Structures are given as C-alpha cells and as structure tokens.
Amino acid sequence: MKPKLKFTDVTTQPPDTQRRKNDLSSFEYTHRAEITSVYPLTDMETIYRIQIIDPEERRRFKFVPGQFVMLEMPGIGEAPFSISSSPSIHGEVELCIRKAGNLTNFLSKVGRGAHVGIRGPFGTGFPMEEMRGQNILLIAGGLGLVPLRSPIAYVQENRSHFKEVNIIYGTKSPAHLLFQYQYEVWSKDDINLNIIVEKTDPAWKGSVGLITESLLKILTGRDSEFYHNTYAIVCGPPVMFKFVCNMLNKFHVPMQKMFVSLERRMHCGMGKCCRCNVGSTYTCLKGPVFDYWTVMNLKEAI
Amino acid sequence: MIFRIFEKKELRSLFEILAAHNKIVGPVETGRDKDKNPVYAFAEVSDFNSIKLNYTTTKLPAKRYFLPFQEDLSTFRIKDGNWQKTIDYNAKEPLIFFGLHACDINALNKLDKVLLHSVYPTPYYAAKRKNMFIIGIDCVPQPFCFCRSMGSDTALHGFDMFITDLGAKYFVEILTDTAYNFLKNIKTEEPKEKDHVLYMKTTAERNKKFTAQVETTDLAKILDMEFQADVWKQWGDKCLACGTCSNVCPTCYCYGVEETVNIDLKGARKTKSLYSCNLIDFAEVAGGHNFRPERHTRLKYRYYHKHRGFVEAFEESLCVGCGRCGQACLAGINVPEVIASVRGGKIK
Ligand SMILES: Cc1cc2nc3c(=O)[nH]c(=O)nc-3n(C[C@H](O)[C@H](O)[C@H](O)COP(=O)(O)OP(=O)(O)OC[C@H]3O[C@@H](n4cnc5c(N)ncnc54)[C@H](O)[C@@H]3O)c2cc1C
Ligand code: SF4
Ligand code: SF4
Numbered sequence A: 001m002k003p004k005l006k007f008t009d010v011t012t013q014p015p016d017t018q019r020r021k022n023d024l025s026s027f028e029y030t031h032r033a034e035i036t037s038v039y040p041l042t043d044m045e046t047i048y049r050i051q052i053i054d055p056e057e058r059r060r061f062k063f064v065p066g067q068f069v070m071l072e073m074p075g076i077g078e079a080p081f082s083i084s085s086s087p088s089i090h091g092e093v094e095l096c097i098r099k100a101g102n103l104t105n106f107l108s109k110v111g112r113g114a115h116v117g118i119r120g121p122f123g124t125g126f127p128m129e130e131m132r133g134q135n136i137l138l139i140a141g142g143l144g145l146v147p148l149r150s151p152i153a154y155v156q157e158n159r160s161h162f163k164e165v166n167i168i169y170g171t172k173s174p175a176h177l178l179f180q181y182q183y184e185v186w187s188k189d190d191i192n193l194n195i196i197v198e199k200t201d202p203a204w205k206g207s208v209g210l211i212t213e214s215l216l217k218i219l220t221g222r223d224s225e226f227y228h229n230t231y232a233i234v235c236g237p238p239v240m241f242k243f244v245c246n247m248l249n250k251f252h253v254p255m256q257k258m259f260v261s262l263e264r265r266m267h268c269g270m271g272k273c274c275r276c277n278v279g280s281t282y283t284c285l286k287g288p289v290f291d292y293w294t295v296m297n298l299k300e301a302i
Numbered sequence B: 001m002i003f004r005i006f007e008k009k010e011l012r013s014l015f016e017i018l019a020a021h022n023k024i025v026g027p028v029e030t031g032r033d034k035d036k037n038p039v040y041a042f043a044e045v046s047d048f049n050s051i052k053l054n055y056t057t058t059k060l061p062a063k064r065y066f067l068p069f070q071e072d073l074s075t076f077r078i079k080d081g082n083w084q085k086t087i088d089y090n091a092k093e094p095l096i097f098f099g100l101h102a103c104d105i106n107a108l109n110k111l112d113k114v115l116l117h118s119v120y121p122t123p124y125y126a127a128k129r130k131n132m133f134i135i136g137i138d139c140v141p142q143p144f145c146f147c148r149s150m151g152s153d154t155a156l157h158g159f160d161m162f163i164t165d166l167g168a169k170y171f172v173e174i175l176t177d178t179a180y181n182f183l184k185n186i187k188t189e190e191p192k193e194k195d196h197v198l199y200m201k202t203t204a205e206r207n208k209k210f211t212a213q214v215e216t217t218d219l220a221k222i223l224d225m226e227f228q229a230d231v232w233k234q235w236g237d238k239c240l241a242c243g244t245c246s247n248v249c250p251t252c253y254c255y256g257v258e259e260t261v262n263i264d265l266k267g268a269r270k271t272k273s274l275y276s277c278n279l280i281d282f283a284e285v286a287g288g289h290n291f292r293p294e295r296h297t298r299l300k301y302r303y304y305h306k307h308r309g310f311v312e313a314f315e316e317s318l319c320v321g322c323g324r325c326g327q328a329c330l331a332g333i334n335v336p337e338v339i340a341s342v343r344g345g346k347i348k
C-alpha cells in the first residue's frame, strides 16, 4: 500500500500575524476609531478629531510630526491624510480634510460618533529631535499648513529647546486662510508668525505678496552662523517648494536641513502597491517627508 | 545540497503518489498559435500525461496562484450603520507546482524580497507562498529569453527539488526535507561520477542555446544618466499603454485597491487588483493631477522600477529575463532592444 503523502496543512496564519499584535502598523491592521468631533474650517476643509476605541491600542498609538494615517470608510475608500495634531496626544489624531473625491465627500456627510478605520502611522516624519538647539523656519502654502500644524504644536510645547522660530504662511486670499482661530496662540512664546496673502480684500490689514517675499525679509542680513544652524520645513504646492527651496539654498541653508512633504496616490502605505513611487523610492516608506538633498536626487520628484 | 538520480518512469510514480492527496499545478498545452507552435499555460492537473515537462515559456506566469489578479483584502458586515471587519488571507489549500523553470522560481525569490522580507510583510502572499511545494525543471532556452543576462538561468533556492533531464534519467537536487521525504517513495540512487559528468555536459550544452542578451554592466548608473534620452519618447510613441507587459510579467506586483458596498447594503469589500504602471491613471492623485501623464514617462518608469529602483533597494534587478513581456507586447517592445537603445543603440 502506498503511503498517504499529503503536503502540509494550510497555514492561513502566516508568522507575521504575531507581528500584528506587536506592531500596530502592519499590513491591514486597522484600528477601529470614532470621529469625536467635526469642525468645518471652510466650505472645502473640515477638521475631524478621531479617537482609537481600544484603550490599549490608544495608549500605544504614537506618531511623529509629518507622519500620516490611512483613513478608511468601509465600502467607500481609503486614503492617506497627514496627522495635523500634537504628537504629545496619544491615540487620537486630528485630520484636516479637503473634499476631493469619493471618500472625502462621503466623509463630509458623516457626523460625530461614526466609526472609521485607521491604519498607521506610516511614513517618515520631520526630525524634531535633531532640530533641537537650532533655528526653525516653518513655511506653508495653502493646504500645506495642515501637516505643519503638528510640528508647530511640537515646537510650541518644547519652545525652550529651539532658538529663533519663524512661521511663514501664505495663501491666495484672506478667505483661504486655515486655522485662523489659532494664530493668536501660535504667535505667543516668541514665535514670529508671518501671514501673507497674494490677493488682498478691503478688510485685510496684513502683508500682501508671495511667501518668498516674507522669507527674503527673514533671511537677509543674517550671518552665516544663522543660515547654517537653521532647519526649514516646507509644505505646499510643488511650485512653492521650488522657489522657497531655491531661495534657502541661495542663502546656504544646508539642503539636508530643508524638509518637504511629497504627495502621491497611495493604496497601501507600506511599499507594496507601488502607486506612490518616485524615482527609485516609495513615498510611503522613505517619505512623505524628505530632505531637499534627497528630493533633488530623485527623478520626477516635484 | 543533496543530489539523487532516478529513472524517468519514477517521476510518474512520484506524481501519482502526490496527486492522490494534493492539488498539483503544472504546465499544460492549451492550443496552437498561428505558426502551429504549442501554447502553454499553468493549470491544475490530475493526470501525469497532461503535464508537458518539455514546455517552452508559458504565456502567463504562475502568478495567479500567489498574487491573484483580484482578491478581497477584507470584507465588512454592515448593520445599523456600524461595521465589522473580517480578514481572510485566501490561502485555501496547499499547492504543488510540478515543473517550474528557473526564471519563474527566481521571480518568486524576487517577489519574496519585497513581499516577505521587507518592513511590512504581505500576509496574503505569505500565506500562499508558505503552502507551496515547488518542483523545478530545467528549460529549453528560447530565442527571446535573456535570463542568463539577468542571472536567472539557474535557481539556487526557492524550490523544494529541481530536476534536470539527463536523457535516460533525471538528476535531482533536493533542497528541503519535505522533498527528501517525498522522494523516499520512489526509487532513487546516489549519482556516480559519470552522472556528474553527464550533468555538467548537459548544462553546458544548454548554456550554449541562450542567444538573446542584455548588457547589465553599470545599467543602474546609465539609466540615471539617460533619464532624459530621446529614445524613451520614441518607445513611448509605440507603446499602446495597454498594460499587457505587466500582466504577463512574473515579477510585476503593483496594485490598486477599491472598496465597494454589496448590492444588499449588508456588506462591503475591499478588493485588491493587480495594476500596471503603464496605465494612464497609475500616478494620478486626487484632484486630477497626474505625475506621469505621457506614455513614455510611464513606460520609462516601468524600466526604472525594474532595472534601477529595485537594484538600489535589493541589489538585483526586478526582471528575470523570461521575455514574456516582449512576446506579448502588441507594439513589439522588448527589454533587450529597449535597454540596448538606452545604451546608445539605434531603435529598429
Ligand atoms: C502623505 C499624504 C498626506 C495627505 N494629507 C492630506 C491631508 O492632510 N488633507 C487632505 O485633505 N488631503 C491629504 N492628502 C490627499 C488625500 O489623500 C487625497 O486628496 C485623497 O486621496 C482624496 O480621497 P478621495 O477618496 O476623496 O479621492 P478620490 O480621488 O475619489 O480617490 C479615492 C480612492 O478611489 C480610488 N480612485 C479614484 N479615482 C481613481 C482612478 N482614476 N484610478 C484608480 N483609482 C481611483 C483610489 O483608490 C483612491 O484612493 C494627502 C495625501 C498624501 C499622499
Ligand atoms: S510596452 Fe507593450 S505591452 Fe506594455 S503597455 Fe506598452 S504596448 Fe502594452
Ligand atoms: S520584465 Fe519582461 S522579461 Fe523581465 S521578468 Fe517581466 S516579463 Fe519577464
């Protein structure tokens, strides 16, 4: 009689399922989370506060400014969003979301109490620790302020660790300004907040012009020590990156101390679907935060 | 490594012992092409006679058994506005691959690097890959395959046993204890010196038959230098942006995800579908901006991912040189010609 030769039993639990328990950001591990507040900013952008339901998961959910989460509405879609709140709050994130398509439009109709899925946090963040003891330039254009809100909170909470802090924020018009209610708080603690709009309206009393004009004012007349000891975080539309980074470069701010956040379509957030590929790199793994030197060496980055 | 040798008829016995209790996938003939040459495909087989061990490259790779073109990543039950998520890795049963060529085994090895051995292993792939038993077999080199240039003409790992046709007998290389145990059930012998000599002679003969070539020296660097080269535009003008090349490629793994609500509104699913970077919306972001709107930028990207980006990440290229993409491309675009043109050659 021939022996019964059966090739192994089906392992439907691959070894890395063990990881799922230990590593919160592994494949398909979705935190169940609740929308705890919805705060409309403009008719396009809304801030959602989202809290992880499981207390143990909430305690372990930590992130660094610049990272993103994949937000999922089951049956509707999943998309990446930068975390726009302070990293010192664990297990809860604030996302500022612009209506752009399926998921984001659907979300705008969902209210408090709804349950969503969040995966992550994913990606690289701004090296806040490394920036300690240095001058900080936070430069945002338009929606670019959303990912900057997290490092701004970090800097403010740890103000004594940084030298001179400048925030430059520019939009098309005063009507496009986001987070207006926070400006007063942001300009406390010896933080220099510069707001500039391209097109003014009668009520506007602030500066008018391009972001680079405000930047030029801050940069001119300093000594080389200032330039060399400055970290810049730049977020905004790709054209803005180019002009701002060129200017910083001209003043000899080291390219490895300038950080930008890149946007791509993302379906996995973990270097598998290749949708976010730029040159030879995955934006979801090696980014979205890149230093400018790296970006210069990536094909088709901006 | 353990080597054995066995009579050809023993392979049928091995097949039958295995087929009695396992699902076997192997190369079969599915028809003839316009020149009357046989067309091969991987399919489930229960009869040894339907396996064609001397097959040429299959039109499609064995990919669907470990990277299905479409699979549900998760399903949701929706009730009273709330939902419950279920994850199933879709590894239904173990599979025995009977007769994979070295290039296809190497393709799996390359996929393993990204999907198993990187920061976030893909459990869907892992579950299927863990439940595979692979019997490799030597191929007959085809005029379009350049696996030798890519270092994929032989497989060093990624299989359980690998057989080579020595004429009267099979020479077998045993890599896993599963294979060793299976082979206890057929009659095998220790190879003698004359068998070793015959093995070396056979492989040397085979090596002479590889004709197509790709020059890979400094390729990653050259691709960087030639990023703006006109040849890309010329290939782009030919490319139909159909994505067939990715479809037939044993190493293409890019995908897209879509979520849908079931028609009865009681459930929803999150479905992953393999995709191609040659398709127009691959790099489109919300709001409609497309990072690679032109055909040539996408075609170029496919080459950069395989021969540049992957090399940077894993020190090898993401192409095994099977030549399937060139054979399947309606526009006649094939890797050896594209690479030669980037290196300064003329486009025919
Ligand atoms: C790192 C990062 C951070 C971000 N942070 C923010 C943020 O803080 N705030 C913000 O508002 N936005 C942010 N975005 C942008 C945001 O992810 C997109 O606007 C989001 O994808 C919009 O989702 P949607 O479902 O509404 O859009 P849709 O365009 O409808 O896309 C939804 C999904 O449908 C599918 N889909 C739709 N169209 C196609 C198509 N043509 N082909 C294939 N699939 C398609 C895709 O799966 C897609 O993910 C960020 C993006 C990145 C990469
Ligand atoms: S290279 Fe050929 S197969 Fe690939 S997309 Fe272009 S036309 Fe289609
Ligand atoms: S790119 Fe073409 S030759 Fe290379 S592995 Fe894929 S199908 Fe085969």
Ligand code: FES
Pocket (backbone or CB within 6 Å): A265, A266, A267, A268, A269, A270, A271, A272, A273, A274, A275, A276, A277, A282, A283, A284, A285
């Ligand atoms: S989002 Fe899938 S690879 Fe980056």
